[in-house]
Amino acid sequence: MKPSIHNTLSRRKEELAPSGEFFGMYCCGPTVYGPAHIGNFRTFLAQDVLRRVLECSGIKVKHVRNITDVDDKTIRESRKLGVSLSEFTKKWTEKFHADCEKLNMLPPSVEPRATEHIAEQLEMVSKLVENGHAYAAGDGSVYFKISSDPDYGKLSGLDRRSLATQSVNSAGEANLADEYERESVSDFALWKGRKSEDGDNFWKSPWGEGRPGWHIECSAMSTKYLGPTFDLHGGGVDLCFPHHENEIAQSECSTGLKPYVKYWFHSAHLMVEGAKMSKSLGNLYTLDDLISKGYSAQQIRYALIAGHYRQQLNFTFKGLDDAKSALSKLSKALASALEKAGMTEVGFKKLIMPGAKLEGTIFEGAWGALCDDVNVPKALGEIFAALPKLGDSGENLAAFGAILYALGLDPLACGAAEAEEAPEEIAELARQRWEAKKAKNFALADELRGKISALGWTVLDAKDGFSLKKA
Numbered sequence: 001m002k003p004s005i006h007n008t009l010s011r012r013k014e015e016l017a018p019s020g021e022f023f024g025m026y027c028c029g030p031t032v033y034g035p036a037h038i039g040n041f042r043t044f045l046a047q048d049v050l051r052r053v054l055e056c057s058g059i060k061v062k063h064v065r066n067i068t069d070v071d072d073k074t075i076r077e078s079r080k081l082g083v084s085l086s087e088f089t090k091k092w093t094e095k096f097h098a099d100c101e102k103l104n105m106l107p108p109s110v111e112p113r114a115t116e117h118i119a120e121q122l123e124m125v126s127k128l129v130e131n132g133h134a135y136a137a138g139d140g141s142v143y144f145k146i147s148s149d150p151d152y153g154k155l156s157g158l159d160r161r162s163l164a165t166q167s168v169n170s171a172g173e174a175n176l177a178d179e180y181e182r183e184s185v186s187d188f189a190l191w192k193g194r195k196s197e198d199g200d201n202f203w204k205s206p207w208g209e210g211r212p213g214w215h216i217e218c219s220a221m222s223t224k225y226l227g228p229t230f231d232l233h234g235g236g237v238d239l240c241f242p243h244h245e246n247e248i249a250q251s252e253c254s255t256g257l258k259p260y261v262k263y264w265f266h267s268a269h270l271m272v273e274g275a276k277m278s279k280s281l282g283n284l285y286t287l288d289d290l291i292s293k294g295y296s297a298q299q300i301r302y303a304l305i306a307g308h309y310r311q312q313l314n315f316t317f318k319g320l321d322d323a324k325s326a327l328s329k330l331s332k333a334l335a336s337a338l339e340k341a342g343m344t345e346v347g348f349k350k351l352i353m354p355g356a357k358l359e360g361t362i363f364e365g366a367w368g369a370l371c372d373d374v375n376v377p378k379a380l381g382e383i384f385a386a387l388p389k390l391g392d393s394g395e396n397l398a399a400f401g402a403i404l405y406a407l408g409l410d411p412l413a414c415g416a417a418e419a420e421e422a423p424e425e426i427a428e429l430a431r432q433r434w435e436a437k438k439a440k441n442f443a444l445a446d447e448l449r450g451k452i453s454a455l456g457w458t459v460l461d462a463k464d465g466f467s468l469k470k471a
């Protein structure tokens with residue numbers, strides 16, 4: 001079985017195959033100006049699962065994910081705090097790495113930073129100016145000329161006939177935004193002339209001092225590490241337009257090579273308890289927010305990958321509780337199989353890796369679902385259906401290890417295997433107690449602990465969360 005995905009560009013399901021000695025995969029990374037939220041992680045996790053599935057199918061993957069460490073937001077926030085841009089973005093990059101590790105995400109093969117690739121970006125802008133696809137405006141900025149690219153709009157299905165593309169006059173200003181709606185399609189900035197609000201965050205260029213636009217960094221860095229045409233590009237569906245459309249235009253017009261990317265992989269939005277995520281609703285959860293409510297990173301991972309990546313995911317606390325019981329089922333089945341087989345947990349951990357044969361095993365159905373447009377919900381269903389057949393055979397255990405690797409699940413990880421399933425009423429009291437403890441309301445925390453133990457449970461505190469044990 002070969003993995004396939006729905007390719008946004010061709011609008012069809014296609015089998016994935018590397019065009020060269022490795023499968024080149026570029027994913028738009030985080031803009032490091034604060035902690036990533038679970039909507040961001042949903043996308044990164046979908047890409048992580050895709051990469052794992054490719055690896056399990058025997059394909060060698062080169063995974064590049066960038067760090068956007070210069071843009072309007074990073075500059076604004078660092079200046080507000082009076083710290084240098086690099087100091088500011090370093091802190092949030094480290095935080096991002098720590099969260100990824102907790103979520104058991106594989107680190108990318110290369111993680112280039114925009115500020116370390118200014119030369120490559122300038123080189124691409126120069127090429128576009130030379131071959132007539134870009135022009136310098138009076139404001140010291142350089143713009144991509146959309147009307148010079150007959151293919152513009154092919155990814156997002158933008159209808160060019162109805163496009164009133166504007167060129168930028170010497171005033172320029174209005175066209176400097178990195179993110180905009182389809183209604184305001186106009187030539188976009190490749191290079192932004194220096195403005196007073198940039199402070200000392202600028203670089204020299206043939207067009208004067210300034211900084212790169214957002215879109216050009218992904219074109220320049222993907223080309224540097226994967227070549228001018230490569231296999232797959234991933235991102236959230238919100239990046240399809242204008243970001244990815246602009247990346248295609250920049251890359252294909254600067255190299256004259258088509259296509260820039262063969263397969264486009266977009267994951268759908270995340271809703272929280274049926275509502276759109278927003279600061280004002282207070283549901284823009286970070287990993288820390290959920291861990292401090294008593295959920296483990298494995299549970300959060302499970303809940304974020306459990307829906308199909310192309311369908312909007314409604315993230316709920318009920319879903320997190322379901323993830324907990326699912327993980328606990330996996331760990332119980334595993335524990336009993338290990339006991340029968342006389343294998344230790346340490347021994348089994350070595351089997352959580354790609355390589356084992358999945359076809360012809362009890363996990364063939366799950367593997368087939370993952371190969372069929374990364375259908376994680378179907379794969380999970382197939383895994384639970386296969387568990388009663390696990391037995392103690394080495395072949396089954398090796399296949400179990402491989403399918404767990406594909407999903408990035410580790411039922412032996414702390415917080416999954418050890419946590420016992422408490423009734424919702426107890427879990428709710430424990431969450432309230434944790435909140436009270438965090439707010440330093442120790443009287444209330446003690447009172448709640450008393451209630452919990454009267455109901456026959458003990459709360460165990462860890463550094464970043466708690467677990468419950470039957471007393």
Ligand SMILES: [Zn+2]
Nearest residue numbers: 028029218243
């Ligand atoms: Zn990007």
